[in-house]
Structure formats: C-alpha cells, structure tokens
Amino acid sequence: MKLAILNALPAPYIFEGELSDGEKFVRLFGAIDPTLECHLYDATAGELPGTPAVADAFLITGSPAGVYDGEPWIAPLAEFVRQAYAGQKKLVGICFGHQLLAQALGGWVEKSENGWVLGLRSFEIQNHAGWLTPAASRCSLYFVNQDQVVTLPPGATVIGGNDFCPVTIYALKNQVLGIQAHIEQSRRFMRLVIDYLEPRAPAALWAEAYRSLEQGVPDDGLVARWLINFLKDDR
8 A cells, every 4th residue: 555644744843853644654664564665755844645546545644833834835735635535545634634624624613612622631442443453442642732623514423522622533434534633743743742842832731741651651553553444454
C-alpha cells in the first residue's frame, strides 16, 4: 500500500532536535508495518500530489493553523481532500488533519467552549469496528488542541470521545478516519509544546497538562495499529 503523508506543520514550528511530523509518521508506521510505502509532501509549501491516483491513501498531519484560517495552502488541501474522497481513496487525519477532513466533507470545526485540551487524556471507545483490533474499551493519547469538530460530516460516526473532546475519533464509510489526538508525538515533544504554550494557556491548565505526562503512557502503538488496520481494511 502506498501512503502519501501531507505535512501541515510549517518548518518554523518544528522544535530543535525534533523530526517533522511527516518523518515521525514514517518512523512510527515503519516499526509496525514495514510493507507500508510512505511518501512525504509539504502541503504548507503548496506541495500536493498532482492527482489522487499517486497513492492508495492519504494522511494529513497536525498543524498550528486552524482549518478556518486564511493560510494560502489550506483551501487547495481541502479541495484535494474532496477529490481524493470522490476517487474512493482512504483518508486519515490527525489533529488539524482530523478537523480538515471533517470541514472539507461537510462537517464543522470551531474553537471549543472547553478551551485547550492539553496533555495525556483518556477517552472511551463508543462504537466498535473490525479494524479496532486488538480491542480496547478505553485509551489514552496526547492532546494539543483548542479547535474541535463540533458537527460531523454526513454519514460519519463517532468511534471514541470524552467530555472534553466528544469527537476524538470518527469514521466515515470505512474510507475516512479522523483522530483528534496525537499518536506520533513523544513525551519530550509534549514537554516542549506545553512549555511553548505556557504564556498562552491558564496557569492551572499548564500545570495539569505537565502532571498528566507523569501519570501514564499513551496508547499510541495500539491506535497506530488501528490506523493501519483501517487503511488495509477493504470491506
């Protein structure tokens, strides 16, 4: 399977010593399923595949941008999503990507009234599917977001969520998978991003987010396995 990873994180936002988000996904997927052939595109530089036919599936990474921002690369990326969806390609979005897929396909995204979701958070798996193996009823992942999907695209189903982020995972027609939380980021990255956000977030939220990193580990390997199962599920 050929997977095109569309990077939505501008280079100036990559912390020193960190890989790009696209490179992190290549490393993550390579450790789980080396048969997955990954190709990187920098969507923030206007680099998109010429046609959805170049790959079997597409993944859109996280970004500091909002899907409603006027950044010049966002509208072409949303249009490419619609073309790929019409072409029956698999689509996966993480954080910003999760939101962009929803918005491009008829849903709605806005800043949550709950404010920032930051740190390690748990959520319930509410609906089960064949690709959710090994099975789990509850997961924990790293979150870094203010925006949330508040209206799903027509036909989509919530797979998992919690009170702070009701739409943490959704799926649409076994073709689209959105994951608000991060499976590609490390604890080191989370410490860096929490420090970066300290001046922009309430002190209590910052302290709670930092404590959460010491209270457990994310189920990133499990959810990454689900993602790969989803990509290869041709039912």
